[in-house]
Amino acid sequence: MTNEELKTTVIGIVPDTNFDETGEFLTANVDAKELLPLMEELRNRKELNFNYLFCLTYVDWKSHLTMVYHLISKSHKHQLVVKVQIDDVGRPEIESVSGIWKTAIYHEREVFDLFGVKFRNHPDLRRIFLDEDWPGNPLRKNYVDENMIEL
Amino acid sequence: MSLLGEDQLTEDGEFVINIGPQHPSTHGVLHLKTWLNGETIVKIQPHLGYIHRSIEKMCESLSYRQYIFSTSRMDYLSAHMNNQACVLAVEKGLGIEATPRAQAIRLILAEVTRLTSHLLWWGCTGLDLGAVTPFFHAFREREALVEVIEESCGARLTQNYCVPGGVMTDLHPTFQTKLKKAVAQVKGKLDEYDELLTGNVIFEQRTKGVGFLSYDDAISYGCTGPMARASGVSCDIRKWFPYDGYDKVQFDEVIMTGGDCYTRYMVRMKEMKQSISIIEQMVDNIPEGDFLTKTKNVIKLPKGDFYQRVETARGELGVLLVSDGGSTPYRVKFRSPNFSNLSAMEHMVPGQKIGDLVAIMATIDLVIPDIDR
Numbered sequence: 001m002t003n004e005e006l007k008t009t010v011i012g013i014v015p016d017t018n019f020d021e022t023g024e025f026l027t028a029n030v031d032a033k034e035l036l037p038l039m040e041e042l043r044n045r046k047e048l049n050f051n052y053l054f055c056l057t058y059v060d061w062k063s064h065l066t067m068v069y070h071l072i073s074k075s076h077k078h079q080l081v082v083k084v085q086i087d088d089v090g091r092p093e094i095e096s097v098s099g100i101w102k103t104a105i106y107h108e109r110e111v112f113d114l115f116g117v118k119f120r121n122h123p124d125l126r127r128i129f130l131d132e133d134w135p136g137n138p139l140r141k142n143y144v145d146e147n148m149i150e151l
Numbered sequence: 152m153s154l155l156g157e158d159q160l161t162e163d164g165e166f167v168i169n170i171g172p173q174h175p176s177t178h179g180v181l182h183l184k185t186w187l188n189g190e191t192i193v194k195i196q197p198h199l200g201y202i203h204r205s206i207e208k209m210c211e212s213l214s215y216r217q218y219i220f221s222t223s224r225m226d227y228l229s230a231h232m233n234n235q236a237c238v239l240a241v242e243k244g245l246g247i248e249a250t251p252r253a254q255a256i257r258l259i260l261a262e263v264t265r266l267t268s269h270l271l272w273w274g275c276t277g278l279d280l281g282a283v284t285p286f287f288h289a290f291r292e293r294e295a296l297v298e299v300i301e302e303s304c305g306a307r308l309t310q311n312y313c314v315p316g317g318v319m320t321d322l323h324p325t326f327q328t329k330l331k332k333a334v335a336q337v338k339g340k341l342d343e344y345d346e347l348l349t350g351n352v353i354f355e356q357r358t359k360g361v362g363f364l365s366y367d368d369a370i371s372y373g374c375t376g377p378m379a380r381a382s383g384v385s386c387d388i389r390k391w392f393p394y395d396g397y398d399k400v401q402f403d404e405v406i407m408t409g410g411d412c413y414t415r416y417m418v419r420m421k422e423m424k425q426s427i428s429i430i431e432q433m434v435d436n437i438p439e440g441d442f443l444t445k446t447k448n449v450i451k452l453p454k455g456d457f458y459q460r461v462e463t464a465r466g467e468l469g470v471l472l473v474s475d476g477g478s479t480p481y482r483v484k485f486r487s488p489n490f491s492n493l494s495a496m497e498h499m500v501p502g503q504k505i506g507d508l509v510a511i512m513a514t515i516d517l518v519i520p521d522i523d524r
Contacts (some may be wrong), residue, residue: 023456024243051370055458055469057484068471070458074370074384077391081456103373106494114205129200129523138205 001047001078009048010080013041025070027081035084036095042071042080043100049073050080053097056107058115060141065092065117086117096122114139165193170508172201178275178512179519187505195500195508197493203523210483215241215450216315218480223309225487226521228268229463231260231300234313239394240459240470241315244452251438253317254395259433260300260312261395261461262426263330266337267296268464269423272516276416277348279513280357285348292340295333302326315450317443327434334434338427341420349420358412362499362511365410372498373491376466377422378515380406381414388462400429412507415514451478465489465516489521 001009003026010017014034020027030038042050055070069082086092096119098104108119109128116137119125127134136143166187171177180201186194206225210218219237223230235257242248249257270293277285297307302323304310312318348354364374369382379386387404389397405421407414452474460469466488473482492515500508 024458053373054460054467055471055484055486057471057482057486059473059482068456070469070471074386101373102368102371102498103491103494106490107373110490114207129203131200138208 001076006048006078006080009045010038010042014038023081025079025081027083029083029085032084032086032094035082036097038082039069039097039100042082047076049075051075051101053101053103053107056097056104056111058111058117058139060115060139062141063089065089065115067094067111067117069097092117093120094118095120098122113137116140164188172198175275178517181512181517181519181522183508185505185508190504190506192500192503192505192508195497197496199519200523202520206524207483207485210480212479214478215244215452215480218483219313219315220309220311222485223311224520225485225524226463226465226468226489226518227308228271228518229264229465229468230308231257231264231304231310231312232461232463233468234311235261235395236459236461236463236468236470238313238315239461240457240472241450241452243459244455244457244472244474245315245446245450247316247444247446249317249395250441250444251396252440253442253444255433255437256318256322256442257313258395258397258400259330259430259437260304260310262429262433263296263300264310265464266334266423266426266430267293267300269419269426270296270337272419272464272513273344273348276513277354279509280354282348282351282354285344288340288344288347292333292337295336299326299330299333302329314443316446317441319443321442322437327437330430330434334427334430337423341423341427345420349416355413357507358416358510358514361412361507362503362514363410364495364499366408368495368498369410372495374466374495375488375491376462376464377405377418378415378466378492378495380404381418382410383408386467388460388467392460394459394461400432402429412510412514419516449478451476452480460486463488465518465521466492485524487521487524489517489519493517493522 010028014030018029042048050071050073052072052074057068059066065086067084072079111117113127113129168185170183172180172182182198184196185192206221219234222233222237225233270289274286274289301307303326304312364382366383369379369384375386390404402425405418407418454476457472460467469486471484472480475481
């Protein structure tokens with residue numbers, strides 16, 4: 001599918017999607033509560049068939065947080081980036097997509113560990129790199145480490 | 152985190168043991184907690200983070216020239232390809248391209264690095280499965296290639312040869328002659344390798360039908376590289392999204408459909424031949440000219456996201472640069488191939504015998520610093 005066709009299809013699923021085409025990929029900004037229904041459609045519709053989640057990450061913008069999903073379809077060779085904004089900086093929470101792509105199990109554990117985002121309905125949400133009793137989430141911009149030296 | 156579970160014997164009579172973290176027996180400091188029923192593995196849980204250095208956080212305070220070099224310490228066997236991914240991401244942000252000569256140099260060195268990595272893997276796989284000799288054979292050939300790399304880059308493993316716009320210095324005058332000699336040496340030995348290990352009855356029995364990963368699971372778990380290609384998934388970034396002139400060289404993407412340890416082994420053996428073919432095509436055709444495009448001393452990328460992926464020896468490495476317009480990245484994400492490949496282990500291993508776990512670990516070809524970052 002071309003980007004234009006992708007846009008019309010995504011708008012058919014979630015009407016109030018904002019698109020951003022300035023970057024390399026077509027980016028769809030959606031609301032947090034629309035995420036799971038959209039992702040299920042993206043994976044399961046035959047003409048979309050986004051079967052491969054190749055990157056899942058998080059960006060801390062201080063005022064809000066952005067969840068970033070990079071998707072590609074192995075059969076149709078089209079790509080899409082889905083971004084979700086979370087405004088609750090203190091206790092971020094979002095629906096897990098690990099039921100759709102199993103690779104998200106580990107990637108979401110990494111985000112949970114380093115950013116402190118809680119994923120609802122995740123099968124095994126534990127810290128992955130750091131100790132269970134490690135204070136704070138190091139990749140957050142407001143993280144303070146007493147051993148850190150400003151150069 | 153306690154090393155053992157609450158009890159060594161669970162209520163169902165399963166025996167809990169910890170494998171690792173010892174280098175080099177578990178390929179770096181990989182710690183696998185396994186639940187056993189007799190000799191059969193019921194459940195497996197990798198425990199990670201023993202060498203977590205938070206490279207992503209460090210990169211946020213390094214400039215676009217500096218952050219490249221910290222990535223040599225991720226997948227240290229594909230250090231050059233890691234650097235290449237970072238450099239290409241910066242070049243994408245700047246909207247420039249390296250000179251033709253620099254691109255050719257990077258491509259050749261990437262393939263040499265892939266060869267050295269696969270050779271080391273081949274030696275270690277033999278070692279893991281009880282054959283000590285392959286290790287010495289592989290290291291003899293690998294040494295010849297590493298010396299060629301060292302002569303031009305100044306380092307054997309952490310090359311740090313790529314810089315935005317090209318490569319750091321020009322090639323050593325004897326690079327081409329020495330590389331041709333080293334590659335011819337490896338090429339001549341590959342058949343010997345097959346005789347030594349591939350056709351061995353014990354080796355075949357220990358790897359055939361062991362550690363099966365299906366096509367759908369390979370995609371769902373985000374596997375890439377030789378591991379996914381052994382399950383029939385076409386995922387070679389060099390073919391899908393060519394970079395640094397991969398679209399101008401002739402090579403085949405090795406795809407097989409067995410999905411077991413033996414197939415993963417065969418994919419890498421065939422990939423070595425493809426790498427040799429690419430080097431042979433390119434070594435006499437390095438364009439003349441500058442090896443470096445001029446860039447500003449302080450690199451500033453425009454606001455936005457820049458994603459670049461390359462094919463390392465283990466699969467797809469993705470670098471996501473989020474820039475806010477400053478001279479340092481706002482956020483860097485490394486999508487490392489080993490991290491996703493390892494996650495498939497929790498699915499592949501249950502039901503296998505504990506002795507086969509070693510064969511599975513060997514053929515996934517794990518590099519732990521790449522997982523922990």
